[in-house]
Every structure is written in C-alpha cells, then in structure tokens.
Amino acid sequence: MAGLCLVLLVALVALTCHWIAPYSPDDQSAMIGFGARAAPSLAHLLGTDRNGYDVLSRVLYGAPTALAVGIGTMLIASVVGICVGGVSGYAGGLADELIMRCTELFLVIPVFLVILSMVRLFGVVVVGTPLESIPYLNLMSIIVLLGLFGWPPIARLARAEFMRLKQAEFVEAAHCIGARRRDILFRHILPNALPSLVVVIALGIGGAILAEAMVSFLGFGDPKAVSWGQLLYFNYESLKVAPWASIAPSAAIFITVLGFNLVADGLTDAFNPRLKQ
Amino acid sequence: MSATGTSAEAKPAAASALLRVEGLTKLYPVVRRGLFRRRETGTIRAVEEVSFSIAPGETLGLVGESGCGKTTTARCILHLVAPTSGRAEFEGTDILTVFREGNRDAILSVRRQLQYVFQDPYLSLNPRWTIAQTLSEPLRVHGHVPRADWVKRIETLLELVGLDPSHAWRYPHEFSGGQRQRVGIARALAVEPRLIVCDEPVSSLDVSVRAQILNLLVALQADLGLSYLYISHDLSSVRFVSTRVAVMYLGKIVEIAAVDELFEHPRHHYTDALLQAIPVPDPQARSARGKLTGEVPSALNVPAGCRFHPRCPAALPVCREVVPELRPMGANHLAACHNPR
Amino acid sequence: MPSIPASSSETPAAGAAQPLLAARDLRVHFFTQGGVSRAVDGVDFEVGARETLGLVGESGSGKTVSSLALLRLVPRPARIVSGAIAFEGEDLLAKSEREMTQLRGRRIAMVFQNPAYSLNPIRSVGDQLGEILVWHEKLGRAEARARVIELLSLVGIGDAAARLGQFPHQLSGGMKQRICIARALLCKPALVLADEPTTNLDVTIQAQILDLLDDLKQRLGTSMILVTHDMGVVARMADRITVMYAGRICETGPAAEIFRNPQHPYTRALLASTPRIDQRYARGGRAALPAIEGRPPDLRTPPRGCRFHPRCPEATPECARLTPQMTPIAPDHAVSCLKRGSSGTET
Numbered sequence: 001m002a003g004l005c006l007v008l009l010v011a012l013v014a015l016t017c018h019w020i021a022p023y024s025p026d027d028q029s030a031m032i033g034f035g036a037r038a039a040p041s042l043a044h045l046l047g048t049d050r051n052g053y054d055v056l057s058r059v060l061y062g063a064p065t066a067l068a069v070g071i072g073t074m075l076i077a078s079v080v081g082i083c084v085g086g087v088s089g090y091a092g093g094l095a096d097e098l099i100m101r102c103t104e105l106f107l108v109i110p111v112f113l114v115i116l117s118m119v120r121l122f123g124v125v126v127v128g129t130p131l132e133s134i135p136y137l138n139l140m141s142i143i144v145l146l147g148l149f150g151w152p153p154i155a156r157l158a159r160a161e162f163m164r165l166k167q168a169e170f171v172e173a174a175h176c177i178g179a180r181r182r183d184i185l186f187r188h189i190l191p192n193a194l195p196s197l198v199v200v201i202a203l204g205i206g207g208a209i210l211a212e213a214m215v216s217f218l219g220f221g222d223p224k225a226v227s228w229g230q231l232l233y234f235n236y237e238s239l240k241v242a243p244w245a246s247i248a249p250s251a252a253i254f255i256t257v258l259g260f261n262l263v264a265d266g267l268t269d270a271f272n273p274r275l276k277q
Numbered sequence: 278m279s280a281t282g283t284s285a286e287a288k289p290a291a292a293s294a295l296l297r298v299e300g301l302t303k304l305y306p307v308v309r310r311g312l313f314r315r316r317e318t319g320t321i322r323a324v325e326e327v328s329f330s331i332a333p334g335e336t337l338g339l340v341g342e343s344g345c346g347k348t349t350t351a352r353c354i355l356h357l358v359a360p361t362s363g364r365a366e367f368e369g370t371d372i373l374t375v376f377r378e379g380n381r382d383a384i385l386s387v388r389r390q391l392q393y394v395f396q397d398p399y400l401s402l403n404p405r406w407t408i409a410q411t412l413s414e415p416l417r418v419h420g421h422v423p424r425a426d427w428v429k430r431i432e433t434l435l436e437l438v439g440l441d442p443s444h445a446w447r448y449p450h451e452f453s454g455g456q457r458q459r460v461g462i463a464r465a466l467a468v469e470p471r472l473i474v475c476d477e478p479v480s481s482l483d484v485s486v487r488a489q490i491l492n493l494l495v496a497l498q499a500d501l502g503l504s505y506l507y508i509s510h511d512l513s514s515v516r517f518v519s520t521r522v523a524v525m526y527l528g529k530i531v532e533i534a535a536v537d538e539l540f541e542h543p544r545h546h547y548t549d550a551l552l553q554a555i556p557v558p559d560p561q562a563r564s565a566r567g568k569l570t571g572e573v574p575s576a577l578n579v580p581a582g583c584r585f586h587p588r589c590p591a592a593l594p595v596c597r598e599v600v601p602e603l604r605p606m607g608a609n610h611l612a613a614c615h616n617p618r
Numbered sequence: 619m620p621s622i623p624a625s626s627s628e629t630p631a632a633g634a635a636q637p638l639l640a641a642r643d644l645r646v647h648f649f650t651q652g653g654v655s656r657a658v659d660g661v662d663f664e665v666g667a668r669e670t671l672g673l674v675g676e677s678g679s680g681k682t683v684s685s686l687a688l689l690r691l692v693p694r695p696a697r698i699v700s701g702a703i704a705f706e707g708e709d710l711l712a713k714s715e716r717e718m719t720q721l722r723g724r725r726i727a728m729v730f731q732n733p734a735y736s737l738n739p740i741r742s743v744g745d746q747l748g749e750i751l752v753w754h755e756k757l758g759r760a761e762a763r764a765r766v767i768e769l770l771s772l773v774g775i776g777d778a779a780a781r782l783g784q785f786p787h788q789l790s791g792g793m794k795q796r797i798c799i800a801r802a803l804l805c806k807p808a809l810v811l812a813d814e815p816t817t818n819l820d821v822t823i824q825a826q827i828l829d830l831l832d833d834l835k836q837r838l839g840t841s842m843i844l845v846t847h848d849m850g851v852v853a854r855m856a857d858r859i860t861v862m863y864a865g866r867i868c869e870t871g872p873a874a875e876i877f878r879n880p881q882h883p884y885t886r887a888l889l890a891s892t893p894r895i896d897q898r899y900a901r902g903g904r905a906a907l908p909a910i911e912g913r914p915p916d917l918r919t920p921p922r923g924c925r926f927h928p929r930c931p932e933a934t935p936e937c938a939r940l941t942p943q944m945t946p947i948a949p950d951h952a953v954s955c956l957k958r959g960s961s962g963t964e965t
Binding site: 560 | 792822823825877889894895901906909
Binding site: 168169170172173174175176177178179180183188191192 | 355357384385388389392393395396397400401402403404405414415418419461464468
C-alpha cells in the first residue's frame with residue numbers, strides 16, 4: 001500500500017511536472033541573479049546547481065524520464081521474456097534446452113559494458129545522419145538496450161511457471177474437454193502465470209531506473225533528457241559546496257525505487273494469502 | 278477375454294459393449310542420459326495387457342492399491358497419456374487411432390462421448406475463472422449449444438448436480454470441496470457424454486459429504502443413462518456404485534466379476550487379502566488381520582510369472598514361471614490365477 | 619483390552635482408577651485476520667492406562683487440534699484459551715516450555731499422518747532415532763544404536779542394522795510409518811498420540827500397521843489416543859470412542875456400545891452414510907446412502923446452540939437456542955443432545 005502511494009506520487013509528478021515546476025529545466029537565469037550553487041531559498045526551494053539550473057524543477061522533470069525508462073524497459077523485457085520462457089516451458093525437450101542456453105548466454109554477457117559501448121557507438125554513428133533529429137534517441141536506445149538485457153530473469157520465471165501449470169489438473173481437464181492448445185496457453189496457463197510474473201516485473205522497474213541512473217551517472221546518458229542520474233553526474237563534483245544538488249535527485253531515485261519494491265512486496269503478499277497469517 | 282453384462286444377464290460381448298479395451302499397455306522407459314548417448318536402464322511396467330469392456334448403463338469399478346495402474350489405464354483410454362500399445366473401441370470406433378491421427382473433428386466427437394471427473398476438486402478447476410466460464414468452455418469448444426442458450430444450459434447443469442444456479446458467477450475458492458466436485462461433474466456432463474471416467478471422485482472430500490456425491494453419481498446414471506468407469510482404492514464406495522468390478526495389481530487385472538459375486542466369493546488371493554484387510558465399522562466383526570506380508574514390489578522389477586506370487590499364501594511352483602491368463606471361474610467371473618480359491 | 623470404566627455417579631476424575639490423561643473443558647481458538655475460529659470449544663476426554671481412545675470426527679471437528687493441544691504443540695495462530703489437562707496427576711498447562719520438552723517424546727509421543735513429512739529427509743534413519751535417545755536418556759552412541767536396532771526389529775523391519783544408514787526417500791510409505799512408530803516408542807512412553815497414522819497408506823499396508831500398533835500396545839502396555847475419521851479403523855482399534863463435531867463432543871462411550879447403540883444423531887448419520895463392503899446395495903439407480911445434508915460449519919461463525927442442528931434430521935427450535943451438555947445416559951456412555959435427555963444452557 002505504501003508502495004502504491006509512492007508510485008502514484010511519482011506518476012503524478014511525472015504527468016504534471018510541466019505545470020508545477022517553478023522553472024523550466026533549461027532555465028539558467030539563476031546564474032545572473034542568485035548565482036550557481038546557491039543554497040535553498042524561497043525562490044529556489046531546493047537551491048541551484050552547478051549550471052544555474054533550479055534543482056527542484058530538474059528533479060521534477062526527471063520523473064517522467066525515470067518512469068519512461070522503468071516502464072519502457074520492463075515492457076520490452078516482459079514481452080520478450082514471457083514469449084521466450086513460455087514457449088520454452090511449454091514445449092520442453094530439445095527446444096527448451098536450446099532456448100535456455102541462449103538465455104544463459106544473455107545472462108553471462110556483462111550488461112553494462114555492452115550498454116555503455118553501444119550507447120557510445122550509437123552516438124558516433126548517428127552524427128550526420130537523419131536519425132540525429134529524432135528527439136531522445138539516446139534515451140530510447142538506452143531503454144531498448146536495457147530491455148533487451150533484462151528479459152532473461154523473466155524468461156526463467158515464465159518457463160518455471162509454464163512448466164508447472166502444464167501439469168496442473170485444470171489444464172488436463174481443458175485438454176479432456178477438447179480445448180485447443182492455443183486456448184489452453186492463453187486462457188488457462190497465462191492468466192495463472194501472470195501473478196508471479198507481475199511481482200518480478202514490478203521489481204524490475206525499480207531495477208531499470210537504477211540501471212539508467214548508473215549509465216547516466218557515468219556520463220553516457222542522453223544530454224537532452226533530464227534524468228536523475230545525469231543530475232548526479234553534473235553535480236557530484238560540487239558535493240561539498242552544494243550538497244542539495246546531489247541529495248535531491250538521489251532522494252528522488254530512492255523514493256521511486258523504494259515505491260516499486262514495496263509494490264512488489266505487496267503484490268507477493270496479495271497473491272499468497274496463506275503467508276498473511 | 279472380457280466379461281460383460283450384469284450378474285443377472287449375460288449379454289453377448291461384441292453386441293452391447295459401449296467401450297471395449299484390449300491389450301492396453303503403457304510402459305515408461307527409465308533412461309539414463311550420458312553426455313552423448315542415452316541408455317535404457319529399465320522399464321516401468323505401469324499397465325500391461327489390460328482388457329475389459331463396459332456395457333451401456335453399467336458401472337465398472339476399477340480397484341487396486343497405489344501403483345497398480347488404474348489411473349494410468351483411465352488416462353490412456355482418454356489419451357491424456359499416450360499408451361504404448363493396445364486398442365480401445367468406443368461403439369466400434371477405434372478411439373486410440375483417432376487420437377493419434379489428430380483429425381480435430383474426429384477427436385472432438387470422441388471427446389464428446391467420453392469424459393473425465395478428476396480426483397482433486399481443488400486443483401481441477403481454473404482458479405481464475407468463474408464457474409460459468411468453466412462450464413461454458415465445453416460448450417464453446419464443441420459448439421453443440423448455440424451461444425444464446427449458454428446461460429440457460431449452465432443453469433440447467435448446475436441444477437442437475439444440485440447447485441444453486443445463481444452461484445455461477447462465483448470463483449472456485451468460494452465453494453467447498455463437495456461443491457467444487459459437483460462443478461467438475463457438471464463440466465463433464467456439459468458435452469452430453471455416454472461414458473464418464475470418475476477418478477477417485479470422493480477421496481478428497483469430507484466423510485460426511487462423500488455420500489452426497491455418491492448418491493449424485495448413481496442418480497445421474499439412472500436419469501441420463503450414463504456408464505461409468507469408477508476408479509477408487511476405497512472398496513466400500515466401489516461396492517455401492519458399481520455393477521461390475523475389476524481388481525488390478527501391479528499393472529494387470531487379476532480378477533473381474535459382478536460386484537456382489539466379487540465381494541462375497543473372491544477367487545483370486547489378492548482380492549481376498551484386500552477384502553480381509555479392510556476394517557469394517559463393527560467391533561464384533563472379524564478383526565481385519567493383515568494376511569499379506571511385505572510390500573507391493575516396484576513396477577521397475579515386476580516378479581516373473583504371476584506378479585503376486587511372492588506375497589501369495591497359496592503360491593505354487595508354476596506361479597513363479599507362467600503368467601496366468603484371465604480364465605472363467607463361473608458365470609461372468611474371471612480370475613488370473615493358477616491356484617484359485 | 620478392557621478399559622477402566624468411570625461410574626456415572628462420580629465425577630470422572632475421582633473414578634475407580636485415576637485416568638492416565640484427562641482433559642477438561644479444553645478450548646483452543648485460532649486467532650486469524652478473518653476472525654476467531656473456535657476450533658476446540660469445551661471438550662472433555664480421558665484415557666486410562668493400557669487403553670485406546672478413538673477420537674473420531676471429520677476434518678474441522680477439532681480432533682487433530684485437541685491432540686496437538688495435549689502436547690502444547692498447537693501451531694500459531696492457535697492458542698489454548700482455557701481448560702485443564704492432567705497427565706499422570708500433573709497439570710500440563712501449568713508446565714514451562716522446558717518441562718514440556720522433557721515430556722514430549724519421553725512420556726507422551728506422537729505419530730503423524732504423513733510419514734514422509736515427519737521424517738527429516740536429509741538425515742539417515744539411524745541418526746534421527748539415535749539422537750532422540752542421546753538427548754532424552756543420555757545414552758552413549760553405541761548403546762543408542764543397539765536400542766534403535768532392537769526397536770526397528772520390534773516394529774517388523776527386517777535387516778534393521780542395514781536400515782540405519784538409509785534415508786527416508788529410499789523407503790516405502792509403510793516402512794516410513796513403521797519407523798515413525800519406532801521413533802515414538804523409543805523412550806517407552808506411557809501415552810502415544812496417533813493422528814490418522816494409516817490414512818495415507820494402502821489398505822493392505824494399513825492392516826499391517828494396525829496389527830503392529832495393536833501388538834505393541836499389548837506388549838508395552840502403552841495407552842493410545844487414535845485420531846481418525848475412519849469408523850472401520852476405530853472399530854478395530856479402540857476400546858473407547860469419543861465422537862467430535864465442529865469443536866465439540868457429541869458422544870463418548872465404549873466402542874462396542876457406540877456401534878451397537880449410537881445415540882447422537884451425528885454418530886448415527888455418520889455410521890449410516892458410510893458405505894460398507896459387507897453389504898449389498900440395490901442396483902439401477904435405486905440405491906441411495908442416507909447422506910447428511912449440508913456441510914461442516916465455518917468455525918468463525920458457528921451455529922448457535924447445538925453445532926450440528928442445521929444438518930440434524932431431528933432438530934427442534936430448542937436446539938438452535940440451547941447448547942447441550944454432556945449427560946450420561948448409561949454407565950460410561952454420555953451424549954450431548956437435547957433429544958436424548960441432555961440439559962442445555964443458553965448460548
């Protein structure tokens with residue numbers, strides 16, 4: 001429940017940031033008046049950062065980015081993961097073995113290195129081509145890459161669930177009635193596998209946000225997008241002088257990821273009523 | 278080969294049998310997988326050369342202890358598991374071939390005639406579907422009832438099994454075990470079958486509820502002209518429900534006879550021991566002293582000759598070598614024993 | 619085995635011979651999020667020396683919880699709310715947890731329903747049984763080993779020495795249950811609680827295990843409380859029977875008497891609705907077992923008055939209002955039913 005509140009808060013902020021943020025995120029007017037790295041005051045509730053941006057506004061504008069990353073990544077990961085894991089678990093035999101070996105391959109690859117290098121490569125390749133004009137291309141490529149590396153755990157769980165449900169008595173009963181395989185997969189097995197998968201997906205959203213924050217913190221993020229990790233990247237050098245500029249985005253990341261983790265916990269409890277007692 | 282008909286009449290075998298099973302066999306190879314090759318280290322002989330028949334309107338009880346192969350036999354007939362060999366004919370149609378060939382229309386028409394009631398009422402219903410959805414699935418798959426009439430048909434089915442039709446929109450977890458089993462029976466009835474395989478339908482239920490479900494099964498049989506293959510390890514419910522009974526041991530049928538005849542005059546020693554071992558609710562009655570020593574051998578290492586000979590109090594040397602066939606022991610009574618009682 | 623009857627004119631605790639165990643007005647409630655479930659609500663029973671008490675009822679009757687309560691092993695969220703349990707003259711509810719640990723396995727032992735779950739799967743048979751002797755009787759390892767072998771032979775396990783090194787998964791169900799029985803008898807307890815010990819076993823193995831329990835009881839002189847739903851098993855094994863329904867006792871008396879002359883409508887209905895292997899039934903759809911309508915109640919909201927009245931064929935309006943008390947109707951045969959002469963108290 002608490003998790004749900006946090007998540008909704010973040011979602012609300014993401015949707016309304018355009019209106020509630022006191023300044024535009026690109027507004028560097030503070031340089032002239034208050035000065036960069038100014039402490040929190042009435043005009044700038046969370047102070048200003050190294051480049052004169054208003055910290056509060058940037059943090060608020062970071063919310064939609066974070067959510068886009070989290071949800072976008074898990075969307076890709078879930079679709080791929082459920083399809084792959086489901087086919088593997090249901091088919092069994094040789095197909096299962098082959099698919100699982102591929103999955104393990106993806107697990108073994110060092111994700112960060114690949115993402116960092118692909119982002120850099122992509123950035124270089126795109127310069128001078130018409131692709132460059134697509135807004136947030138960098139961010140989208142991060143989302144796609146994270147998603148493409150995030151599907152193995154979901155596939156594993158989906159496989160386990162499909163294997164278990166394949167043997168379930170009500171699935172046998174459906175077989176006995178004469179239901180087609182397609183019906184059995186989509187109407188019987190999938191709805192019963194979703195509860196456990198949703199929990200893992202909720203956790204994954206938090207993980208994806210953290211991953212993007214790390215990528216941005218290392219300097220590989222999309223310079224055009226406002227992201228909390230990027231804020232840290234810009235401001236961690238001035239940690240001693242202007243701590244508010246680093247603390248605020250960190251707190252935002254913390255709240256968001258905590259929120260999703262709590263939601264995942266709550267879902268686990270909801271799907272396992274016996275644990276409540 | 279197979280006995281048909283009730284104890285009162287003897288009908289000619291071929292003419293009246295609804296279901297005829299001959300030589301049904303299911304073997305599970307035990308395989309050890311090395312890095313490059315597979316080695317068969319043994320075979321689990323779950324069901325071997327089982328033959329019987331069921332006439333219209335009759336109930337054949339299939340009894341035996343765990344591991345005897347009774348559930349596997351039923352699953353093979355309905356092709357929930359593919360048999361290794363054997364024949365099953367339903368009103369003349371070779372249903373195992375139909376299942377193997379995979380022609381969807383033919384398979385559907387077989388599935389309309391033969392249905393299955395599962396043992397566990399808690400696991401045999403999809404927990405995310407309402408009862409109405411569960412009952413409408415057979416209607417949707419077979420299409421024998423127009424969509425506009427589905428609600429009416431579901432209500433009729435629920436009334437038929439003694440449930441309140443207004444509960445159709447509830448989920449399985451809102452019902453008790455006995456009620457869920459009724460839903461399972463209603464689902465089997467939805468396709469208007471001729472024969473229903475009941476696999477331990479009351480074993481998972483409370484004692485005071487069992488009688489209700491047994492009564493329901495018997496009443497439905499009389500009203501709808503159904504046949505049953507009733508599988509159970511509880512012989513008392515078998516005696517109540519069945520007209521004929523087949524006893525299985527370690528994958529083979531050892532005795533098959535009309536119900537009263539089997540319970541009162543068992544000819545096979547295993548049947549006798551089984552009946553003796555059941556404690557009767559009467560302190561004055563003969564106390565159920567176990568006549569059998571030892572345990573049921575594993576289906577991986579079935580004894581040679583008669584499978585029961587290591588535990589049989591009346592074993593002869595021939596029992597160790599020659600597999601006994603089912604032989605007539607009287608009117609409509611077959612037993613596979615070299616030295617029957 | 620002949621039981622030691624308590625005469626109806628005296629209170630049971632002051633009977634001719636002190637019963638080995640006597641439970642009075644035992645109440646065990648489950649405190650769940652959905653409400654308080656009165657699983658055992660005012661239950662009296664007792665077991666004499668060398669006697670077998672059959673505790674009969676279906677699931678939800680409170681029979682298993684009652685037997686766990688005797689060892690103070692009721693699982694959370696259940697708690698023993700009130701009552702008295704006297705064992706060999708001592709009050710079990712007043713003992714500390716440490717004292718109870720000394721008692722369990724030594725003076726009172728338990729055999730559970732599913733032998734596969736009650737044996738530790740990662741320890742060998744010899745280890746599990748031996749450690750009990752080391753712990754309770756402070757025996758040395760060699761001595762413990764010898765005692766274990768002796769007991770395994772006693773329960774009919776051939777080649778006992780070889781079995782010591784085996785693990786539970788290598789043994790059949792019947793064998794595992796024999797080991798559980800051996801484990802219960804290791805310290806020669808005065809009382810054995812057997813909770814549905816044969817329900818999960820095949821019929822022929824069940825007969826062997828029941829024979830074994832009978833023999834051991836005769837030989838070692840232990841008392842037994844046998845919890846079961848099977849009227850056949852209880853007819854075979856019990857000297858006295860107590861029938862429970864929905865947390866309360868319906869009827870109690872000697873086994874022969876209960877079967878010959880059942881008084882409580884639930885006992886009668888239970889006996890009538892169970893099919894028998896020694897009876898012929900009509901064919902052609904005319905057979906019908908006299909079934910008990912309805913189903914066992916939810917113990918969070920049990921019926922007022924007599925808990926069986928919603929399903930009872932003989933219920934009257936009084937039955938919904940008054941709770942019947944256990945009343946003797948013959949020496950050693952007591953019933954709680956308003957229609958059989960029990961007095962009732964307002965609920």
